[in-house]
Amino acid sequence: MTRIIVVTSGKGGVGKTTTSAAIAMGFAQKGHKTAVIDFDVGLRNLDLIMGCERRVVYDIVNVIFGEATLNQALIRDKHCEQLYILPASQTRDKDALSQEGVGQILEELAAKDFEYVVCDSPAGIEKGAHLAMYFADDAFVVTNPEVASVRDSDRMLGILSSKSRRAEQGLEPIKEYLLLTRYSPERVRIGEMLSVADVQDILSLHLLGVIPESKSVLTASNSGMPVILDEKSDAGQAYADIVARYLGEDIPHRFIEEKKGIFGKFFGSK
Amino acid sequence: MPNNSPILEFKSDSFSVPVLLLFTNDLQIIEQQLKEKVDAAPEFFKNSPLIFDVQELNKLDRPIDIAALVDIIRQSNLLPVGMRGGNVKQNKEAVKLLIPVYSAHSSNAPSDTPKQKDITPETIESISTTILITRPVRSGQRLYSSGDLVVLAPVSAGAEIMAEGNIHVYGKLRGRALAGVQGNTEARIFCSDLQAELISIAGNYKISDDMRDVVSKKPVQVYLQDHTLIIKDIV
Numbered sequence: 001m002t003r004i005i006v007v008t009s010g011k012g013g014v015g016k017t018t019t020s021a022a023i024a025m026g027f028a029q030k031g032h033k034t035a036v037i038d039f040d041v042g043l044r045n046l047d048l049i050m051g052c053e054r055r056v057v058y059d060i061v062n063v064i065f066g067e068a069t070l071n072q073a074l075i076r077d078k079h080c081e082q083l084y085i086l087p088a089s090q091t092r093d094k095d096a097l098s099q100e101g102v103g104q105i106l107e108e109l110a111a112k113d114f115e116y117v118v119c120d121s122p123a124g125i126e127k128g129a130h131l132a133m134y135f136a137d138d139a140f141v142v143t144n145p146e147v148a149s150v151r152d153s154d155r156m157l158g159i160l161s162s163k164s165r166r167a168e169q170g171l172e173p174i175k176e177y178l179l180l181t182r183y184s185p186e187r188v189r190i191g192e193m194l195s196v197a198d199v200q201d202i203l204s205l206h207l208l209g210v211i212p213e214s215k216s217v218l219t220a221s222n223s224g225m226p227v228i229l230d231e232k233s234d235a236g237q238a239y240a241d242i243v244a245r246y247l248g249e250d251i252p253h254r255f256i257e258e259k260k261g262i263f264g265k266f267f268g269s270k
Numbered sequence: 271m272p273n274n275s276p277i278l279e280f281k282s283d284s285f286s287v288p289v290l291l292l293f294t295n296d297l298q299i300i301e302q303q304l305k306e307k308v309d310a311a312p313e314f315f316k317n318s319p320l321i322f323d324v325q326e327l328n329k330l331d332r333p334i335d336i337a338a339l340v341d342i343i344r345q346s347n348l349l350p351v352g353m354r355g356g357n358v359k360q361n362k363e364a365v366k367l368l369i370p371v372y373s374a375h376s377s378n379a380p381s382d383t384p385k386q387k388d389i390t391p392e393t394i395e396s397i398s399t400t401i402l403i404t405r406p407v408r409s410g411q412r413l414y415s416s417g418d419l420v421v422l423a424p425v426s427a428g429a430e431i432m433a434e435g436n437i438h439v440y441g442k443l444r445g446r447a448l449a450g451v452q453g454n455t456e457a458r459i460f461c462s463d464l465q466a467e468l469i470s471i472a473g474n475y476k477i478s479d480d481m482r483d484v485v486s487k488k489p490v491q492v493y494l495q496d497h498t499l500i501i502k503d504i505v
Contacts, residue, residue: 095275095276151409151426151427151428154408154409154410154426154427154428155408155409155410157406157408158408158410158426158429159410161405162411173405201442202424202426202427202444203406204406204423204424204441
């Protein structure tokens, strides 16, 4: 059984692609055959984060138009052989995608025994975002702890529950999970950021994990390594926790409280 | 063609459109009642699409002049977009007036209501259904109930819930809630935590700025008294 996961948010720049790359790598590392699809046609980024931009020959639009087979377009990850990337086209726009074409690709992936398909949604609520979420079984809603991001996530949740395939066919609704990214307990304490409780109060959603604001995310992106591979970093560990939690392990939440180091105490008293 | 961008696309979509049920063929009374209803919430009705339903009339064998009825509806600033439950002759008339014809099947109007000899227009109020919502109402979503609306989950900021009857929200109410949208001044809003952007009963509204002094986190009810919205604790 293939499980289709959409990573979505409504708002841009909150960490959808970072999250898609990290969790796809996380599933693959645990031995699950996984594909990650970039739906951001025209603003292709996932290949950079995954470090495979030099190996892109064909993309999702070529497959939809029948100019290449899915096998030709899928790029096998260099770190993990269970992971495949289907890049977006940089030269087209989102209108090149069609519901039928996306449906066919997902069916073909299911026939190839992929266990997880991660759909990296573009920002916004237009065609690209709509197609990324339409076939989903699960939704990872990536949210930053600030009001605009929270409201956009709320809007996206409304669309998930009314315009997806599952909603249209009256099936069991998409399972929705909250991923709170760029979280900084220090800034929550001084009132610059919404807390986990604030966000959950507004979205009333199951919290899958909190990813702390971390330099390692930028470093990882720039070097084309999904941050989950940086096992020493807090963000990498947070994503590993999220993958494990999603797969059914019972792991307590981390990175919600401030670190109580000697410096923390010193600065905390200010 | 090398360019594959689509020019147009046919899609099936569903809309919620108010239905006008008619119980009398007296055009004068219809005109008067319609005017009263529309005047109660003119902004809500302005240019609103409308389907009129003549099936009760046909059950009672009361013929009605479709062309005159359409005129009355148009004069009330409503846009008739369909007729339901017409007989063969009425259907022909409607199509001639470019009004689409829908079959009599209806999901919420009970079809086997006992025939009454003297149906007064007041019966319009009694044909209503309560809608129950158990999942959060998200930003950007709109809900409409022709009767009461009961929400057992939060209503987010940017969501809009409307009912011709009462509204109950057993979660935080952060969006907009409009009760009695067809002019029922007796409608009330009940909620366990009032943080709404806007509340309205029969067109009388308050925005969140006017509700600053309202203490949230406790159950309140909202009702209309002398055209003023009163917010009061329950208990």
